[in-house]
Amino acid sequence: MAVDGVSFDLSAGGVVGLLGPSGSGKTTLIRCLVGVQIVESGSIEVLSEPAGAPGLRRRVGYLTQAPSVYGDLTVRGNLRYFARVLGAPPDDVDRVLAEVDLQRDAESLVGRLSGGQRSRVSLATALLGKPELLILDEPTVGLDPILRRDLWALFRRLAAAGTSLIVSSHVMEEAAHCDLLLLMRDGRLIARETPASLLARTGAGDLEAAFVALIDRGMG
Amino acid sequence: MSWTRTYATARRILEQLRHDPRTLALLLVVPIVLMGLIAWIFPAHDFDQYGPPLLGIFPMLVMFLVTSVATLRERTSGTLERLLAMPLAKADFIFGYALAFGVLATLQAVLVSGISFGLFGLEVQGSAAIAVTDALLGTALGLFVSAFAATEFQAVQFMPAILIPQLLLCGLLLPVDQLPTVLHWLSYAMPMRYTVEATSVVMTAATVTSTYWVNLAIVGVFAIGYLGLGAATLRRRTP
Numbered sequence: 001m002a003v004d005g006v007s008f009d010l011s012a013g014g015v016v017g018l019l020g021p022s023g024s025g026k027t028t029l030i031r032c033l034v035g036v037q038i039v040e041s042g043s044i045e046v047l048s049e050p051a052g053a054p055g056l057r058r059r060v061g062y063l064t065q066a067p068s069v070y071g072d073l074t075v076r077g078n079l080r081y082f083a084r085v086l087g088a089p090p091d092d093v094d095r096v097l098a099e100v101d102l103q104r105d106a107e108s109l110v111g112r113l114s115g116g117q118r119s120r121v122s123l124a125t126a127l128l129g130k131p132e133l134l135i136l137d138e139p140t141v142g143l144d145p146i147l148r149r150d151l152w153a154l155f156r157r158l159a160a161a162g163t164s165l166i167v168s169s170h171v172m173e174e175a176a177h178c179d180l181l182l183l184m185r186d187g188r189l190i191a192r193e194t195p196a197s198l199l200a201r202t203g204a205g206d207l208e209a210a211f212v213a214l215i216d217r218g219m220g
Numbered sequence: 221m222s223w224t225r226t227y228a229t230a231r232r233i234l235e236q237l238r239h240d241p242r243t244l245a246l247l248l249v250v251p252i253v254l255m256g257l258i259a260w261i262f263p264a265h266d267f268d269q270y271g272p273p274l275l276g277i278f279p280m281l282v283m284f285l286v287t288s289v290a291t292l293r294e295r296t297s298g299t300l301e302r303l304l305a306m307p308l309a310k311a312d313f314i315f316g317y318a319l320a321f322g323v324l325a326t327l328q329a330v331l332v333s334g335i336s337f338g339l340f341g342l343e344v345q346g347s348a349a350i351a352v353t354d355a356l357l358g359t360a361l362g363l364f365v366s367a368f369a370a371t372e373f374q375a376v377q378f379m380p381a382i383l384i385p386q387l388l389l390c391g392l393l394l395p396v397d398q399l400p401t402v403l404h405w406l407s408y409a410m411p412m413r414y415t416v417e418a419t420s421v422v423m424t425a426a427t428v429t430s431t432y433w434v435n436l437a438i439v440g441v442f443a444i445g446y447l448g449l450g451a452a453t454l455r456r457r458t459p
Binding site: 034036037038039054057058060066068074077081082086087109125 | 224225232236297303458
């Protein structure tokens with residue numbers, strides 16, 4: 001496996017940022033947490049159950065990196081189907097549409113939407129059924145700054161309401177929105193701390209510089 | 221397995237097809253056009269001989285292709301990974317597909333049989349049941365085979381690889397008892413052989429007999445077996 005010795009605790013209602021350059025093992029770690037990755041060795045527990053346990057499939061919401069929704073269904077058609085699979089109440093569809101601000105496009109075919117809209121449909125799907133833990137693989141990648149800001153506001157709102165989130169990104173500036181940072185490089189966890197303590201420890205002016213300093217000084 | 225989730229899956233698949241009217245039209249019209257062509261080629265007497273088995277085989281080919289590409293798309297687009305991370309049983313997924321395409325196959329079979337009898341003057345009983353069973357078999361085979369394809373190019377090529385040998389050995393070109401011994405034995409493993417046998421029963425006896433039902437049941441067992449194998453190839457964990 002590409003990821004070694006990673007373990008962390010997350011109390012309910014917080015945002016953990018999983019950061020690192022492309023190819024550092026973020027997606028592999030996320031797929032392990034969700035239980036869709038074949039794990040060679042080691043054990044992973046999520047919400048006190050082994051990762052991927054049947055009991056977790058309703059408690060964990062998962063957003064894959066590429067939007068995994070049906071292009072030949074409408075936005076509402078997609079959400080209605082996934083809501084049925086989850087056993088979520090039908091009005092949950094309207095709730096998640098509002099969360100990601102897609103009400104106006106509800107009846108559009110997903111295949112005709114822009115990339116940013118499509119990834120929000122995929123995100124809305126992960127919110128169905130109000131999971132306790134949301135695992136989001138690069139939810140903001142490729143989106144415009146306004147949309148990124150709105151999504152981070154949504155993540156903070158969900159966290160304030162008691163949802164735990166694990167959000168991966170390769171953009172260090174997004175780290176500032178997180179309560180705890182996991183920094184990865186070459187399949188290893190090189191730091192696990194709050195943004196404030198990372199800045200203090202490295203003496204860097206911003207988180208991007210702090211990450212670079214960490215690698216340069218071999219401080220991981 | 222849950223009926224609600226199987227039904228939701230089947231409904232979702234049909235809804236997708238509804239948004240793709242060209243595929244839907246091709247599915248329903250192509251077998252009819254092909255039967256018309258056969259009717260045109262052969263004089264009435266020969267058409268009654270070649271028509272019935274082909275009535276089953278055309279829907280099977282079409283459903284095989286559609287199903288294998290559709291399930292491959294689920295695998296490559298990540299929707300299957302997402303579904304398997306949700307409380308969806310593998311059987312819900314497989315039987316959802318079987319149900320959706322089963323409905324479509326029935327529609328197709330009823331249309332093509334009706335038109336073959338009414339318009340092309342085909343005079344054989346029991347062909348519609350064969351067409352439906354065969355279309356289901358095509359769906360089941362397509363579901364199973366899509367597990368071995370990584371791309372749509374590969375999936376499409378499984379059609380000649382899996383179906384043409386059956387077409388050659390099913391007794392349509394040469395009666396199975398005239399095949400070389402090894403091929404004769406091999407033909408027992410080919411579900412299409414039983415289709416041809418069932419149709420030849422109704423053609424010679426001019427009515428449905430127990431042999432007809434037995435052969436049809438064998439095709440059905442093959443279909444269920446392939447659906448089971450298809451479910452077994454779905455993996456929640458992938459590399």
